[in-house]
Each structure stands twice: as C-alpha cells, then as structure tokens.
Amino acid sequence: ELVKLVDPGVKAWTPVKGRTNIVMFVGLQGSGKTTTCTKMAYYYVRKGWKCALVCADTFRAGAFDQLKQNATKARIPFYGSYTESDPVIIASEGVEKFTNEGFEVIIVDTSGRHKQESSLFEEMLAISTTTQPNLIIYVMDASIGQACESQARAFKSKVDVGAVIVTKLDGHARGGGALSAVAATQSPIIFIGTGEHIDDFEQFKVKPFVSKLLGMGDIEGLIDKVNELKLDDNEELIEKLKHGEFTLRDMYEQFTNIMKMGPFNQILNMIPGFGADLVKGASEAESMSRLKRLMTIMDSMSDSELDSREGAKLFTKQPTRIVRVSRGSGVTQKEVQELLTQYTKFAAVVKKMGGIKGLFKGGDMAKNVNSTQMAKLNQ
Structure with a gap:
C-alpha cells in the first residue's frame, strides 16, 4: 500500500x-x-x-x-x-x-x-x-x-x-x-x-525507500554500494554469500569495507535488523566509534574463532572464550555478547541472501529478484 x-x-x-x-x-x-x-x-x-x-x-x-x-x-x-x-x-x-x-x-x-x-x-x-x-x-x-x-x-x-x-x-x-x-x-x-x-x-527507488521507511533495511541499495566499490575480494565474498557462508572474519572485513562505502549511518541502515541497533540515536562519528569498538573486540579473537563456521555458537559452547576476549580487548563480557548477537543477525541475513539465486547476477536487480524474494530478506 x-x-x-x-x-x-x-x-x-x-x-x-x-x-x-x-x-x-x-x-x-x-x-x-x-x-x-x-x-x-x-x-x-x-x-x-x-x-x-x-x-x-x-x-x-x-x-x-x-x-x-x-x-x-x-x-x-x-x-x-x-x-x-x-x-x-x-x-x-x-x-x-x-x-x-x-x-x-x-x-x-x-x-x-x-x-x-x-x-x-x-x-x-x-x-x-x-x-x-x-x-x-x-x-x-x-x-x-x-x-x-x-x-x-x-x-x-x-x-x-x-x-x-x-x-x-x-x-x-x-x-x-x-x-x-x-x-x-x-x-x-x-x-x-x-x-x-x-x-x-x-x-x-520506491521499494527500497519504503523498506527503510518501515525500518526494514535496503538490501538492493547495499548490493549497489558493494558493486560500486569494485573491491579486490568482491568475487570471493560474493561466492561465499551465494552459499550462505559468513564467518566472524567476513564480518570484520565487511566492517572495513563499510567504512569505505560512503555515508556511514546510511550504509548501516541498509542492513536489515543490524543498522537500527548500531545507529540508533547516534551521530556519524559515534556510529563509527561503535563499529571500531566491535572491530577491537574481534582483534582479540583467535584465527580459529574468526574462521569458524560455527560463529557465535562456538562461544556459547565454551563461555571461557568470551571471558578471554573481553579481557584481551578491554571491554565487558556483555559487550562481547552484544557483538556475537550482531554477528548472528548479520549472518542470518547473509544466509537468506544466499538462498536467492538472482541476487548477485549484476545489472537491474528488479529483473533478477522478485518482490517475494526481496521481502524474505527484510523479515
């Protein structure tokens, strides 16, 4: 309507x-x-x-x-x-x-x-x-x-x-x-x-605008921005996205990319269920600071934790990992837990993206992806 x-x-x-x-x-x-x-x-x-x-x-x-x-x-x-x-x-x-x-x-x-x-x-x-x-x-x-x-x-x-x-x-x-x-x-x-x-x-574009109006993010705009960047590792990332794979290291790398994409809060708001938490009531500088803090937490994680396909589940199974990371990064255990919650939300969106075959074909997404498929990403 x-x-x-x-x-x-x-x-x-x-x-x-x-x-x-x-x-x-x-x-x-x-x-x-x-x-x-x-x-x-x-x-x-x-x-x-x-x-x-x-x-x-x-x-x-x-x-x-x-x-x-x-x-x-x-x-x-x-x-x-x-x-x-x-x-x-x-x-x-x-x-x-x-x-x-x-x-x-x-x-x-x-x-x-x-x-x-x-x-x-x-x-x-x-x-x-x-x-x-x-x-x-x-x-x-x-x-x-x-x-x-x-x-x-x-x-x-x-x-x-x-x-x-x-x-x-x-x-x-x-x-x-x-x-x-x-x-x-x-x-x-x-x-x-x-x-x-x-x-x-x-x-x-009408549909992405209405999605953002309703707080549902703008996947189409986000993919346009990623394609505009022409990042060196873009093909590798897109292959992962196609298969719904997304590790903590992938999230770290995407945080780095987000910083290059342009107006920071605008980019975060495109990610369904993610930007609203990070940007809520914050200025551009404050949001950037929050993101850098999340990256600092990930800097204290081991390679095996960053690359694990289990993602946040690994930390749930072994809570001592959360204790170690919080000490190493100088933040509270609650903040580490919040990072893992953000990762879980981000990874869930990626999995949905992986299930939509026309999403990464390039060109006009409106021709590749129908409205029902796009709605799934915003649920």
Missing part, C-alpha cells in the same frame, strides 16, 4: 541527450535547494552530460556565493550576478548563454519561499514563463513532517511541478512526509539527498 502511495504512476521526465534541457528548482527556504542543484548537475556530469547552473535567487543573502562555491568545487560552469536584482533577467540571460554554448542540462536555482509569500510565487511563475523549463522540480526537506502536503500543494497550484527531490534523508527523519508531497503534486520522486557531500545523491 505504501509503495502505491509513493509511486503516482507517472513516468518521470528524463533529459534528452544532444539537446538543451532546462530544469527549474523550486522549494521552501532551508530545504537544501541550492546544494541539491549542484548535486544533480554533478550527477549528470559524471554520466557524461554537459551541465551548467544558473543562480536566480536574489532574495537570500549569500545564495549566489553558495552556488558559486559549490559549482567551482565540482567544476561545473555557473552564471549569476552581484549587480542585477531582477531574478527573471538573470535566469533569462543565464539560460540564453548556456543554450548558445551547447549545454545539455541547464539547472536554474530560484529563491526559497513560503506558501504565504504571494510576491515570491509571482516571481517563480515569471521565471518559469521566461525560461520555459522542460521540468520543474519541487525540493522537499524530509524533516518538515506534516506541513509538507499543504506546502507542496501550494507550489503545484502556481507552477507545473513535474518531479520531487527529497533532501536531508541522512538525519533521523525517514521521509514519511514524501508520501504527502507525492500525493499533493501527483509527481514522481526522482532523486533523494542522503548527506552533505556532493555525491550523497541517488536515484529514487
């Missing part, structure tokens, strides 16, 4: 290669709109598109400086003005300049506004009329909660919102408000922002 709510059944607009595609961003103040403009431009640049940014936000002090700084860092051409106060003129000039220079994706950032500010809505409409965008994107902050529906509806009533981007999904907000925004605009979510870094930006 939730999947139906988030998916309005409208095909998302996509840019056409070799022609000018104008995208206009609208949204509330503080929604992360300016940062998201750069993230989207960077996303397309990495895929081989010629992209540029236009700052038509003359309302917020420092808006052009922010876009200029972001764009320069990402090496993306930009246009704006410190002297012109009319955003419609800036937008028009910027779009004309980059169109003449053969840019394929031109992203126009507009002033953030509230639904009560009618003058700013008129300005937004004027920019839209002048630049004739192929797509208008409504940027929504995941943390604003119930207010998002009325705000989204107000934007939709003034301009033709064709897509939604949900930002700030790296915090405690799980993005339930996205449901209301989609319902209000009847427009598909196309991307989500998952952190502060320029590459903390990913294409929106």
